[in-house]
Amino acid sequence: MCGIIGYTGPREPVGVVLEALSRLEYRGYDSSGIAFFRDKGEVAVARASGKLSRLVEALEGISGLAGSAIGHIRWATHGAPTEENAHPHRSGPIVLVHNGIIENEKELRLDLEEEGFTFTSETDTEVLAHLVLKAFLESGNLTDAVRKGLEKVEGSYAIAVMCEARPGELVAVRKGAPLVLGEAGGEFFIASDVPAFLKWTRKVMPLPPEVVATISPSGLTLQGSKDGRTVSPRFEEVPWDPVQAEKGAFRHYMEKEIFEGPRAIMDTLEGRLGEDNTRVFLPELVRLGPNPPEIVFVACGTSYHAALLGRRMIESLSPVSVHVEISSEFRYRPLRYRKGAWVIGISQSGETADTLGALDLARREGFLTIGMTNVAGSSITRDTEAVLLTRAGPEIGVASTKAFMAQVTLVWLIALYLGRRESREVKESLSGLVRAPARLEGFLGSFDSDAISLMARKILDSRFVIFIGRGLDYPLAIEGALKLKEITYRPADGYPGGELKHGPIALVEPGVLVIAPLIDPDLRPKELSNIREIEARGGTVLTIGPARASKEFSPSFPLPDCIGWEGVFSASSVLQLLAYHAANLAGTDVDQPRNLAKSVTVE
Ligand code: AGP
Numbered sequence: 315m316c317g318i319i320g321y322t323g324p325r326e327p328v329g330v331v332l333e334a335l336s337r338l339e340y341r342g343y344d345s346s347g348i349a350f351f352r353d354k355g356e357v358a359v360a361r362a363s364g365k366l367s368r369l370v371e372a373l374e375g376i377s378g379l380a381g382s383a384i385g386h387i388r389w390a391t392h393g394a395p396t397e398e399n400a401h402p403h404r405s406g407p408i409v410l411v412h413n414g415i416i417e418n419e420k421e422l423r424l425d426l427e428e429e430g431f432t433f434t435s436e437t438d439t440e441v442l443a444h445l446v447l448k449a450f451l452e453s454g455n456l457t458d459a460v461r462k463g464l465e466k467v468e469g470s471y472a473i474a475v476m477c478e479a480r481p482g483e484l485v486a487v488r489k490g491a492p493l494v495l496g497e498a499g500g501e502f503f504i505a506s507d508v509p510a511f512l513k514w515t516r517k518v519m520p521l522p523p524e525v526v527a528t529i530s531p532s533g534l535t536l537q538g539s540k541d542g543r544t545v546s547p548r549f550e551e552v553p554w555d556p557v558q559a560e561k562g563a564f565r566h567y568m569e570k571e572i573f574e575g576p577r578a579i580m581d582t583l584e585g586r587l588g589e590d591n592t593r594v595f596l597p598e599l600v601r602l603g604p605n606p607p608e609i610v611f612v613a614c615g616t617s618y619h620a621a622l623l624g625r626r627m628i629e630s631l632s633p634v635s636v637h638v639e640i641s642s643e644f645r646y647r648p649l650r651y652r653k654g655a656w657v658i659g660i661s662q663s664g665e666t667a668d669t670l671g672a673l674d675l676a677r678r679e680g681f682l683t684i685g686m687t688n689v690a691g692s693s694i695t696r697d698t699e700a701v702l703l704t705r706a707g708p709e710i711g712v713a714s715t716k717a718f719m720a721q722v723t724l725v726w727l728i729a730l731y732l733g734r735r736e737s738r739e740v741k742e743s744l745s746g747l748v749r750a751p752a753r754l755e756g757f758l759g760s761f762d763s764d765a766i767s768l769m770a771r772k773i774l775d776s777r778f779v780i781f782i783g784r785g786l787d788y789p790l791a792i793e794g795a796l797k798l799k800e801i802t803y804r805p806a807d808g809y810p811g812g813e814l815k816h817g818p819i820a821l822v823e824p825g826v827l828v829i830a831p832l833i834d835p836d837l838r839p840k841e842l843s844n845i846r847e848i849e850a851r852g853g854t855v856l857t858i859g860p861a862r863a864s865k866e867f868s869p870s871f872p873l874p875d876c877i878g879w880e881g882v883f884s885a886s887s888v889l890q891l892l893a894y895h896a897a898n899l900a901g902t903d904v905d906q907p908r909n910l911a912k913s914v915t916v917e
Contacts, residue, residue, distance in 0.1 A: 316401075316413040317341035317387040318493075319510050320474035320484045322529050323501025327351075327383030332370055334503070334510040335385045339366055340567075340710050340905070340912035341413075341506060342389025345400035349385075349409040349476060350378030357409050357478045361400035365906075382484040382529075384474045386411035389911040392419065393436030403435060405443035407478035408450060408459075412439040413506055414491040415916055417469035442467065446475060457528045460485045461539050470667075470915070474504050484529045486521065487539055491915055492665050492693055493521040495534070497549050502529045507689070507913075508552055509708045517549040520691035552690065554708055566904045568711035568801070572890045576755035578716040579883065581705035582723040583751070591748045592741070594730045598700045602682055605732050606656040610637045610681075612644050612672040613660040614914070616714040616796065617721060621660050622789035623882060624725030631733035631740055641668035642917070649679045658684040658702075660725075662709060662717040663913035664692025671917065673698060686724060688717050702728075711905045712912050713801050715890045718793070719754075722882055723747070746878040754883045757874050763895075765871055766888070769856055770895035773798065776827035776854075780818065781808035784841050785834035786882060794829060794889035801897040801907050811837075811844035824852035831889065832859030832869065833881030842866060858888050 317338030321330050327350045335346055346369045347361035358378070362368040366387060386401035392415070393399040401411040416422070419438035422445065427433070431444045445467065450459035456477050464471070470490030477483065486493060486504045496503035498515035504527065505511055508518055521527055524539045536545035564570035586595050609628060611621035618640055625636040637651070641659070645668060651657075657676035659669045664687035673683045674697065685694035686702045688709065695701045704720035726747050733740040773779055779798060783791035792808030799806050809818050811830070822828070828848050832841055838859075845855045845867075860881060861872035873884040897904045 316389050317506040318411045318413050318472060318474050319385045320382065320486060320504035322382040322482055322484045324380045325501065326380065327378045328373055328376060331383050331385035332373065334505060335366055335387050337509045338387050338506060340712055342387050342911045343906050344390045344395030345388045345397065347386050347400045347402050348383065349402040350383035351381050351481050352378055354481060355478060357476065359402050359404060359409060361397050363395055363397045363400060381482040382476045384409065384411045384476055391415055391916055392438045399435045399437050401439060403437065403440045403443045405447040408443050408447040408475060410443050410446065410473050410475040412442055413472045414470035416441060416467055416471065422466065442473060450477065456480055456483055456485050457526055457537065460487055461526055464539065472506060482531045485526060487526045488521055489523050494691060495519045495521055495527060502534060508554065509710065512554060516552050516554065518552045518691065519547055519549045566711065568713050568715060568894055568904050571709055571711050571716045572887060572894065573758055574707065574716045575719040575883065575887055576751040576758065578706035578720040579723045579751040579754065582720040584705065586727055587748065592744065593735065594727050596727060596731045598702050599731060602656065602700055605634060606654050607652045608635050608637065608655040610639060610651055610655055610657045611660060612639050612641045612657060612669055614641050614666055614668055616718050616793060617660040617662060619789045619793040620718055620721035620725060623722055623786060624728065626786055627726050627729035627879065628732055631729045631743060634732050641666065641672040644672040645675055649676060651681065655681055656684055657681045658686055659694055660686045660721055661694055662688045662714055664689040664694035665913045665915050667915050667917045670694060670697065686721065688720060712907055712910050713797055718886060719883060726879065743878055746880050750880045750883055753874060753880060754887065757884050758887060766891050766895050769871065769892055770899055772827055772856065773804065773892065773896045774899055776825065778821060778826055779804060779806040780821065780826065780828045781806065782811045782814060782828060782830050782844060784811040785837040786879065787831045787834045787841060790831040790882065790885055790889060793886065794831065797890055797893035798896060800910060801893055801904050802900050802902060811841050814844055814847065819847065819851065822848050822851045822853040826853050828853050828855045830855055830857045831885040832857050833885045858885050
């Protein structure tokens with residue numbers, strides 16, 4: 315995980331790097347650090363353990379010389395989150411930041427120690443600093459030193475390197491970890507992700523793997539790290555609005571992003587429906603040929619929950635059978651799917667190591683792979699046969715909200731695409747999807763936040779919160795539980811309603827809260843009988859469902875009446891807001907919950 319940033323240009327660099335790091339905090343926040351030229355030929359390094367605010371405090375009133383600077387925000391893998399282990403790491407004049415994991419770190423460290431290098435941290439990164447120095451002492455050329463220094467390194471890395479002897483120069487390279495370049499009229503940025511420099515430029519180029527980027531006062535050059543071939547830079551303008559990456563009037567990114575749900579759905583639909591909204595266009599899939607016999611979704615966390623909804627939707631509207639697999643489990647199993655199956659990896663970030671690994675395995679086994687992601691240019695887009703982009707805009711809060719809405723939109727579109735256009739089910743379902751964003755917007759606009767706060771209070775009063783659901787409500791239940799756990803740290807779990815009797819119902823007693831989304835019209839009677847079973851054992855049940863869906867119950871939190879699947883969006887928003895309000899009441903760090911990081915780029 316971790317986030318890295320590099321800058322060279324005429325601006326005062328400390329302010330630029332600290333601001334860019336604040337946009338990368340979602341990638342990790344155990345410690346942070348910066349290197350910049352304080353005087354010609356003297357690189358100053360400042361590091362702090364804990365949140366970025368501690369580094370900002372430490373640097374108050376300090377500025378650097380225009381030229382190059384690098385910064386890092388860490389999610390600890392090798393070594394505790396102490397100041398010594400914080401990046402940048404230094405070896406003589408070489409100073410660098412790194413995101414990734416060096417797999418042969420131990421043996422490289424032993425070799426270097428034998429050669430007389432001393433280590434001051436427990437990180438794998440320090441090995442890289444010494445290796446680059448060793449090569450730099452031989453050639454005196456920073457680009458060559460990076461190429462040569464990394465020759466024996468195994469694992470994944472994205473690094474940005476500067477050198478005391480070369481102010482204004484910055485060298486970067488990546489393998490298996492993301493890195494993007496930004497250009498703004500002669501000044502350059504290097505970052506783990508675009509939002510880091512979106513404030514200054516939208517001209518972006520993903521750095522291809524194993525290509526060394528050298529930025530010097532004379533501009534940018536790109537060179538193959540193995541063969542030295544010249545690569546031409548190709549920058550493209552990203553459509554992201556810098557304001558999308560700001561908090562605005564909201565207290566947290568998560569809250570803002572929940573309210574951006576309708577926009578995420580609308581933007582994801584944009585250009586994918588015919589003029590009269592009666593057809594679905596997914597040219598990315600047309601290129602793959604006829605419908606596959608099977609689809610296999612691979613994903614983690616919230617993206618996995620979107621895939622579960624996708625399975626239900628695709629199997630309802632088309633004859634294609636669907637499997638949904640957790641990426642980290644899929645990677646280590648024989649793949650016995652039908653010939654011609656599509657393997658679709660869903661990943662907001664496009665950088666989740668397990669999902670990339672799962673897709674890589676599927677490709678090697680001869681399946682067609684498709685990457686569904688929110689980040690154009692991310693690793694998943696480079697390694698798959700087709701790419702489907704969700705268009706939620708930058709998602710900063712660690713808890714995924716609007717990206718989930720966009721993922722559900724896209725899997726729903728896939729279901730419609732695979733279904734028979736003339737069928738009544740497809741037609742009705744499509745019109746439900748078309749009206750979904752406006753209806754969600756209306757719902758969120760007239761939202762009863764008092765009712766949510768009341769429910770949030772009940773959540774905090776409960777020892778354990780159980781989420782249940784059947785059919786479409788099951789993925790919502792486990793997503794609701796995940797959201798609650800990750801930002802409130804309260805024990806919560808989601809179960810299929812029918813499974814309760816097979817064990818989890820033993821947890822039910824007075825004082826235990828059960829939350830039940832009830833938007834699946836087909837299974838509602840069965841869900842209601844599960845609720846009665848819980849109430850009979852003293853559990854308190856909060857239901858989230860359409861106001862007039864059934865004569866037998868009135869939901870604790872009523873949703874607008876809906877036909878079909880639109881309720882998925884409103885119920886998800888309620889579950890997201892419930893977790894959000896409960897976290898606020900609990901006083902946790904909503905946007906940066908403990909131990910988590912936005913992109914899980916390690917296995
Ligand atoms: C969601 O709230 C989580 N933070 C997490 O489960 C996330 O969905 C998961 O890590 C997958 O990330 P990806 O979509 O970027 O692959």
